[in-house]
Amino acid sequence: LAMASGTALIYDEEMTTHKLLWSDPVCDIEVPERLSSSYEQLKRYHLVERCVCVPVREGSEEEILLVHSSEHLEVAKSTQTMNEEQLKRVSGNYDAFFFHPNTYRCARLAVGATLQLVDAVMSGKVCNGMALVRPPGHHSQRNAANGFCLFNNVAIAAEYAKVKYGLKRILIVDWDVHHGQGTQYIFEEDPSVLYFSWHRYEHQEFWPSLTESDYDAVGLGKGKGFNINLPWNKVGMGNSDYLAVFFHVLLPAAFEFDPELVIVSSGYDSGIGDPEGQMNATPEVFAHLTHFLMQLANGKLCVVLEGGYHLKSLSESVCMTVKTLLGDPVPQITGEMAPCLSAVESIQNVRAAHKPYWKWLMYEDTSFIQNLSTKSHLLKKADPNPSTEHESKIMPPIKTATTSDSKGSAHLLHVPVHLVKELDKTEIKAFVSGFYADLVKEDKTLLSLGSMLAILDKILKKEVCNGIAESPTAAVSVAVALRHSVRFGFQRVLCVFVGDMQIIPNTDDGKILVIHICEKEQSGKTSSKHYIPLNWKEDAEGNDFFSAVLGFILPVAYSYRPDLTVIAIGPNRSLGISGIFLLFTLLQGLAESRILAVIEDKEINLMQSVAQALVGASTPNFGTYVPPSQEKANKIKILRDQFQQQWKMLQCSVKDGI
Numbered sequence: 001l002a003m004a005s006g007t008a009l010i011y012d013e014e015m016t017t018h019k020l021l022w023s024d025p026v027c028d029i030e031v032p033e034r035l036s037s038s039y040e041q042l043k044r045y046h047l048v049e050r051c052v053c054v055p056v057r058e059g060s061e062e063e064i065l066l067v068h069s070s071e072h073l074e075v076a077k078s079t080q081t082m083n084e085e086q087l088k089r090v091s092g093n094y095d096a097f098f099f100h101p102n103t104y105r106c107a108r109l110a111v112g113a114t115l116q117l118v119d120a121v122m123s124g125k126v127c128n129g130m131a132l133v134r135p136p137g138h139h140s141q142r143n144a145a146n147g148f149c150l151f152n153n154v155a156i157a158a159e160y161a162k163v164k165y166g167l168k169r170i171l172i173v174d175w176d177v178h179h180g181q182g183t184q185y186i187f188e189e190d191p192s193v194l195y196f197s198w199h200r201y202e203h204q205e206f207w208p209s210l211t212e213s214d215y216d217a218v219g220l221g222k223g224k225g226f227n228i229n230l231p232w233n234k235v236g237m238g239n240s241d242y243l244a245v246f247f248h249v250l251l252p253a254a255f256e257f258d259p260e261l262v263i264v265s266s267g268y269d270s271g272i273g274d275p276e277g278q279m280n281a282t283p284e285v286f287a288h289l290t291h292f293l294m295q296l297a298n299g300k301l302c303v304v305l306e307g308g309y310h311l312k313s314l315s316e317s318v319c320m321t322v323k324t325l326l327g328d329p330v331p332q333i334t335g336e337m338a339p340c341l342s343a344v345e346s347i348q349n350v351r352a353a354h355k356p357y358w359k360w361l362m363y364e365d366t367s368f369i370q371n372l373s374t375k376s377h378l379l380k381k382a383d384p385n386p387s388t389e390h391e392s393k394i395m396p397p398i399k400t401a402t403t404s405d406s407k408g409s410a411h412l413l414h415v416p417v418h419l420v421k422e423l424d425k426t427e428i429k430a431f432v433s434g435f436y437a438d439l440v441k442e443d444k445t446l447l448s449l450g451s452m453l454a455i456l457d458k459i460l461k462k463e464v465c466n467g468i469a470e471s472p473t474a475a476v477s478v479a480v481a482l483r484h485s486v487r488f489g490f491q492r493v494l495c496v497f498v499g500d501m502q503i504i505p506n507t508d509d510g511k512i513l514v515i516h517i518c519e520k521e522q523s524g525k526t527s528s529k530h531y532i533p534l535n536w537k538e539d540a541e542g543n544d545f546f547s548a549v550l551g552f553i554l555p556v557a558y559s560y561r562p563d564l565t566v567i568a569i570g571p572n573r574s575l576g577i578s579g580i581f582l583l584f585t586l587l588q589g590l591a592e593s594r595i596l597a598v599i600e601d602k603e604i605n606l607m608q609s610v611a612q613a614l615v616g617a618s619t620p621n622f623g624t625y626v627p628p629s630q631e632k633a634n635k636i637k638i639l640r641d642q643f644q645q646q647w648k649m650l651q652c653s654v655k656d657g658i
């Protein structure tokens with residue numbers, strides 16, 4: 001069975017006909033232009049033509065009744081023939097909603113568009129996709145419209161996927177800045193739907209101001225543990241706060257849950273410039289969030305528009321999301337990477353609240369939890385004119401270069417052998433003579449260095465995004481690669497070594513950060529603060545590496561913000577195939593997805609997996625989640641305590657004086 005590929009885009013202009021007919025300062029931000037300007041921007045970036053355009057349809061009454069009461073459906077239906085005065089009166093029965101004579105029709109299209117997306121993804125027609133819809137859905141409840149929402153598009157989609165495709169586990173990620181309390185109510189007792197929401201809360205000051213939006217609302221009955229709320233108690237949250245929540249809350253839960261389908265309640269009012277959210281996250285962060293979620297459920301990801309009221313910020317963020325769904329390189333995140341104190345407090349609270357329900361939190365130390373104070377924290381003011389200007393580049397489908405034989409995917413670009421030979425031995429000798437001359441006596445080594453440099457040059461010149469080099473001695477190839485990259489002008493190179501490797505010392509000027517994953521303690525190298533040994537042997541089933549990647553490697557890598565990543569696989573690697581795959585796919589979020597892989601020839605059977613990871617094939621099934629042993633959980637904790645002052649994205653609790 002061929003792996004699904006392609007990205008669906010679902011949009012219909014008719015959903016711009018729903019509009020506010022009278023003056024209402026609460027509702028007047030939910031305008032038709034939200035949809036049209038997003039679609040226009042997608043066209044400008046040539047993204048529409050790269051997607052599979054799937055038509056909308058009306059959601060059926062039966063489908064709407066999967067979630068809503070017939071009373072609610074009848075009220076909505078009855079508004080089609082009302083005059084303005086009557087519409088205004090019915091609208092007044094709800095908190096923040098407006099009816100237009102075409103609202104019912106649009107809401108049915110919004111439901112239908114979402115279900116078309118689920119069908120396209122579940123049937124394998126596409127791998128993932130986005131539906132641009134109005135009215136939005138996540139505030140809508142069984143028996144009520146609320147917060148600009150009439151029918152709960154995403155909730156209906158989840159019920160539909162359960163019924164039609166027999167799904168047992170669906171993850172809903174609600175990154176809208178408001179709490180999707182409607183969705184929470186619908187799935188509160190349902191363990192088959194994991195609902196995650198972050199939202200502006202400000203200790204219940206912010207709309208909808210509910211106690212049940214706080215971190216201690218974990219679900220009810222059988223659904224306990226399957227509702228995760230991350231309240232933002234300050235405005236001004238930014239990229240690092242969002243990413244910290246993904247690393248330390250959402251992603252570990254999601255990998256343990258192991259969903260069969262992921263649906264995003266994709267509101268962009270959590271983006272910079274939005275008048276509702278007052279947050280600081282830039283459009284690029286949505287590329288990262290999307291990239292992470294693409295690693296779940298075999299890549300089956302349905303993104304459905306909710307809020308977003310700053311037209312420029314909204315449309316840029318929509319483009320970032322769709323570009324990432326299409327598999328383009330992930331743009332770099334700018335700015336200092338450190339979550340603010342208030343965000344860390346929220347993360348700590350939700351981890352403590354969920355400890356009873358999740359294996360990944362099993363060894364969480366919550367003995368220190370007291371009544372957390374809410375110390376004031378210096379916050380940057382939201383910039384009303386976000387810097388969202390990005391050059392539109394249509395990236396070629398070829399992203400990966402390799403000199404090895406065709407063992408991977410058809411997407412690989414093969415560097416012709418003559419190109420390698422062109423780099424003649426004396427040239428290479430001359431190049432390495434200054435620093436590693438004694439290491440390169442063998443012809444075999446020289447030839448491999450030549451081919452590695454040919455690939456690295458293609459990466460440095462941005463002709464390809466990533467590449468794989470085979471080497472008789474990975475340590476030597478990497479040493480040369482690092483030296484060359486720094487000379488080329490890279491300021492920060494992240495180097496992840498897997499296996500027993502003699503690490504050739506580098507000028508320790510902070511331009512290289514080494515994370516060394518190996519089984520045994522390495523001696524005498526711990527002096528440098530840019531060398532981090534991670535002694536880790538993956539368990540027999542080969543899937544307890546999540547906690548190390550999410551809890552340590554990614555936070556360090558995101559704190560460092562490399563402009564190139566080098567991953568070297570040497571002898572006696574202590575990670576299995578799934579651990580290595582995870583490393584490659586997740587580190588593609590860094591350095592604009594630039595990765596040089598160096599594989600020692602003894603490990604060349606890994607070539608195909610690495611190539612698949614680098615061309616963006618969806619993550620294979622990792623099997624049943626295995627929590628780390630207490631010893632390993634402890635190891636992560638100790639490393640975190642040791643490095644969190646230097647690499648601040650590691651911070652996930654406020655004890656020990658952050």
Ligand code: X5A
Pocket residue numbers: 026096136137138139147148149176178207267269306307308
């Ligand atoms: C979908 C959405 C916001 C409602 C705000 C009402 N709704 N004050 O973003």
Ligand code: ZN
Pocket residue numbers: 176177178267269306307308
């Ligand atoms: Zn919202």
